[in-house]
Amino acid sequence: MIRQTRENMTSWLISLKTKWWFYLAGRKYKHEQYAEALELTQKVVHVRPNFAGALVRAGACLRNLKRYDEATGCFEQALQKSRNYGEPHAYLSLVLCDLGRYQEAIEALNRAFRIYPSLANSEFWLCQLGFVRGKAGQYEEALAAYTKLTELNGESQAAWSGVGWANAQLKSYSEAAQAYERAAALNPKDADVQGNLGSLFLELKRLNEAIHHLRQSIRLAPTAERYCDLSRANCEEGAFDKALAPALEALTLDPKLEEGYVLLSQIYGELGQRQEAVNALKTGLQLLPDNGTIYSQLAQHYLDLRMLPESAQASKEAIRLLPDSFEDYGRLGYALQEQGNIDEAVPALEKSLGLNSNQYQSNVNLGAIYLAQRRFEEALGLFRRAEEIDPNDATLHYNLGELYVRSGKRGEALIQLQILRALNPQFAAELEELIKSESARNESS
Numbered sequence: 001m002i003r004q005t006r007e008n009m010t011s012w013l014i015s016l017k018t019k020w021w022f023y024l025a026g027r028k029y030k031h032e033q034y035a036e037a038l039e040l041t042q043k044v045v046h047v048r049p050n051f052a053g054a055l056v057r058a059g060a061c062l063r064n065l066k067r068y069d070e071a072t073g074c075f076e077q078a079l080q081k082s083r084n085y086g087e088p089h090a091y092l093s094l095v096l097c098d099l100g101r102y103q104e105a106i107e108a109l110n111r112a113f114r115i116y117p118s119l120a121n122s123e124f125w126l127c128q129l130g131f132v133r134g135k136a137g138q139y140e141e142a143l144a145a146y147t148k149l150t151e152l153n154g155e156s157q158a159a160w161s162g163v164g165w166a167n168a169q170l171k172s173y174s175e176a177a178q179a180y181e182r183a184a185a186l187n188p189k190d191a192d193v194q195g196n197l198g199s200l201f202l203e204l205k206r207l208n209e210a211i212h213h214l215r216q217s218i219r220l221a222p223t224a225e226r227y228c229d230l231s232r233a234n235c236e237e238g239a240f241d242k243a244l245a246p247a248l249e250a251l252t253l254d255p256k257l258e259e260g261y262v263l264l265s266q267i268y269g270e271l272g273q274r275q276e277a278v279n280a281l282k283t284g285l286q287l288l289p290d291n292g293t294i295y296s297q298l299a300q301h302y303l304d305l306r307m308l309p310e311s312a313q314a315s316k317e318a319i320r321l322l323p324d325s326f327e328d329y330g331r332l333g334y335a336l337q338e339q340g341n342i343d344e345a346v347p348a349l350e351k352s353l354g355l356n357s358n359q360y361q362s363n364v365n366l367g368a369i370y371l372a373q374r375r376f377e378e379a380l381g382l383f384r385r386a387e388e389i390d391p392n393d394a395t396l397h398y399n400l401g402e403l404y405v406r407s408g409k410r411g412e413a414l415i416q417l418q419i420l421r422a423l424n425p426q427f428a429a430e431l432e433e434l435i436k437s438e439s440a441r442n443e444s445s
Contacts, residue, residue: 086116191221292321394424
């Protein structure tokens with residue numbers, strides 16, 4: 001009898017100790033002290049190896065320590081101990097999500113919800129479902145999960161942020177902004193919410209609001225991306241002098257930010273500081289030597305400066321890195337054309353139009369070459385395509401007029417002359433002189 005009492009007392013003390021360890025592990029976990037929480041939880045598992053809850057806690061600690069294989073093993077052991085236990089599936093979904101296995105993560109969460117339906121009404125797990133659906137590109141389903149959470153708890157900032165994010169991915173920018181406004185009202189000191197709201201207002205061209213929220217976000221937590229958005233908002237307002245400082249700040253925070261160099265070069269260009277634009281892009285290439293976008297921008301600025309060989313070389317580098325860039329083929333063709341290198345200009349322009357035939361300038365440029373080569377039908381096809389894109393450009397109508405003069409179609413040339421008189425009187429006078437000259441030459445012959 002005494003022996004039995006001692007055994008009962010020992011068992012009770014062990015049980016009390018394991019409960020205390022498990023309680024302490026929970027406190028450590030809550031305070032993100034995962035290594036200490038794991039050590040305590042492993043003591044519990046050693047004493048009570050069939051305790052599925054302790055195995056789940058151990059797996060959760062291991063997942064936060066990025067020991068994913070061990071975490072998965074703990075969750076699988078917990079499922080062996082209790083098949084009708086939903087939490088191992090739910091926590092396993094976190095590991096799968098961390099590993100980028102999003103569809104498997106969704107399936108694990110759905111299993112957890114089927115076994116333990118109350119998890120489907122948990123703010124944490126509904127947010128997780130929305131997040132992983134979004135990562136899998138299932139934006140409608142992500143929106144549904146976050147929307148359900150707002151219905152369960154209209155004061156959840158995470159829910160409204162999720163609704164905003166999902167709507168933004170679906171390009172429903174007005175709805176996204178409204179959701180982020182709700183989130184900002186619940187927590188005005190959340191830098192991400194303020195920044196996302198500013199970026200959405202920028203997309204919606206509500207520039208004063210965009211600038212206000214982007215400044216709020218930067219004040220709370222400055223990032224290169226937010227400085228870039230603030231700079232872009234000022235550019236949209238035409239305040240390029242105000243756009244310069246935030247663009248420079250963005251590159252101070254992240255010297256390898258491609259968008260920063262492109263934006264800075266555009267600002268310098270608008271301010272008429274073309275050489276500064278070139279210098280900014282050259283600096284970017286020192287840090288990002290294989291960046292096709294920066295080479296592309298550099299080629300355009302060289303072209304604006306009439307530095308044609310440099311523009312052609314930068315375009316070739318851009319094409320090497322971005323082989324499907326029709327803009328760069330078009331830019332290369334024009335630079336070569338202006339240098340008189342027609343043999344290389346023609347294939348570059350043809351390649352540009354082969355990639356995208358809806359380019360006004362490349363159609364006009366190649367048409368002008370064909371016109372000079374007396375390939376009138378091919379030139380006419382290109383000019384007509386350009387006219388569909390922009391029917392009001394004087395250069396195009398002058399080229400059409402010249403084509404008709406050279407091909408002996410005086411009536412059509414006179415029609416182009418009438419159009420030019422409304423668009424550009426100087427071009428009209430030049431075409432009229434050409435028509436008279438050609439008529440006189442025909443009469444004399």
